[in-house]
Amino acid sequence: MNRLLLFIVSCFFICKVEAQNRGDIRIMSYNTENLFDTADDPLTEDNDFTPTGRLHWTNEKYHHKLLNIYKVIAGVGGWQPPEIIGLVEIENRQVLNDLIFNTPLSKFKYGIAHYESPDPRGIDVALLFRSDKLKLLHQEPIYINFIGNPNKKTRDILFVKLLYSNLDTLCVFVNHWPSRRGGEIETEDLRYEVANYLHQKVSMVLKTNPAAKIIIIGDFNDEPSDQSITAYLKAQPISNQLAVNQLYNLSYNLLKTSKIGTHYYRGHWAILDQVIVSGGLLNPKLGLYAKPSDIHIYAADFIVQPDKKNLGIKPLPTYSGPKYIGGYSDHLPVYLDLLIKK
Numbered sequence: 001m002n003r004l005l006l007f008i009v010s011c012f013f014i015c016k017v018e019a020q021n022r023g024d025i026r027i028m029s030y031n032t033e034n035l036f037d038t039a040d041d042p043l044t045e046d047n048d049f050t051p052t053g054r055l056h057w058t059n060e061k062y063h064h065k066l067l068n069i070y071k072v073i074a075g076v077g078g079w080q081p082p083e084i085i086g087l088v089e090i091e092n093r094q095v096l097n098d099l100i101f102n103t104p105l106s107k108f109k110y111g112i113a114h115y116e117s118p119d120p121r122g123i124d125v126a127l128l129f130r131s132d133k134l135k136l137l138h139q140e141p142i143y144i145n146f147i148g149n150p151n152k153k154t155r156d157i158l159f160v161k162l163l164y165s166n167l168d169t170l171c172v173f174v175n176h177w178p179s180r181r182g183g184e185i186e187t188e189d190l191r192y193e194v195a196n197y198l199h200q201k202v203s204m205v206l207k208t209n210p211a212a213k214i215i216i217i218g219d220f221n222d223e224p225s226d227q228s229i230t231a232y233l234k235a236q237p238i239s240n241q242l243a244v245n246q247l248y249n250l251s252y253n254l255l256k257t258s259k260i261g262t263h264y265y266r267g268h269w270a271i272l273d274q275v276i277v278s279g280g281l282l283n284p285k286l287g288l289y290a291k292p293s294d295i296h297i298y299a300a301d302f303i304v305q306p307d308k309k310n311l312g313i314k315p316l317p318t319y320s321g322p323k324y325i326g327g328y329s330d331h332l333p334v335y336l337d338l339l340i341k342k
Helices: 004-018 060-075 094-101 184-208 227-232 251-257
Strands: 025-035 084-090 110-116 124-130 132-141 155-164 168-176 214-219 247-249 263-265 268-270 273-278 287-297 303-306 311-316 332-342
Touching: 004 311, 025 060, 025 168, 025 214, 025 251, 060 094, 084 094, 084 168, 084 214, 094 110, 110 132, 110 155, 124 132, 124 155, 124 168, 132 168, 168 184, 168 268, 168 287, 168 311, 184 227, 227 273, 251 273, 251 287, 263 311, 273 332
Parallel strands: 025 084, 168 214
Antiparallel strands: 025 332, 084 124, 110 124, 132 155, 155 168, 214 273, 247 273, 263 268, 287 332, 303 311
16 A cells, blocks of 8 residues: 555656646547456467466566556646546456556546457557546447458457537547558558558548547557558648548647657657547537647656667667566557637
């Protein structure tokens, strides 16, 4: 208990800066770097994350990881944790329950949107939402069937509709696109296909309601200027002439305003974790809206470490290869504030 109390007190000081100029809804997206429990699932490739596996993933390490994820969430949220949290690389419903019930997040009323995906490693995406402020209207997985490669499996896209304070509806898509393992060029067609599935679903939403408030978050394993984002998903930089039914990638702003990205590899920062919105969400006339400048990368001192080789910083991960570091994640989270005009 004393250890937990010290943990909470430390979060108090972390939260002070992020609480300044907070919007009505704060949306966070975070790749948690393999949030696995310690049980062996015989249907997935999770053997490394067991006490006897290659990474010696024990209950102590698991609970330390949960508290670390909580600490990041508390830091991003400020005085109140984010109203909406998109999570990437979580194993199952159990780790979500442990996160919201067995950490100080239990003080807040979080609901869960989640489906088991067919990913070989057993990792999924999920959405947590403050059920005291948001009502779940709809949730569904968007299953990816690769043309010409039906045996290839990846994470589903999670589609969720939320009602905020009986005032406005928000459509959220949580993503974790296929990785670049095996080569960026060699795997790009996989991300093109996933982007196309997402574009089709977004188009259906906009056909029903051209002014729909849409936000797309997650780890895309591509950058804002890559073809999967620009040509297949058709998400563009902010322009002077905003179209209500067009997608705009707010993460382009981060290319201009941030010296870092969300993922660091071989001395290079990349913005793989992005926030994309519909033009309807950039309209401040009524209901929920976002300002393009209100997107941020969260890089508090406690979740980064010095990069001695390149004289900068880099994420402080849970593992570096097979070596246990005890950090947070190999990604940094991004967040966006939404405002409400009544």
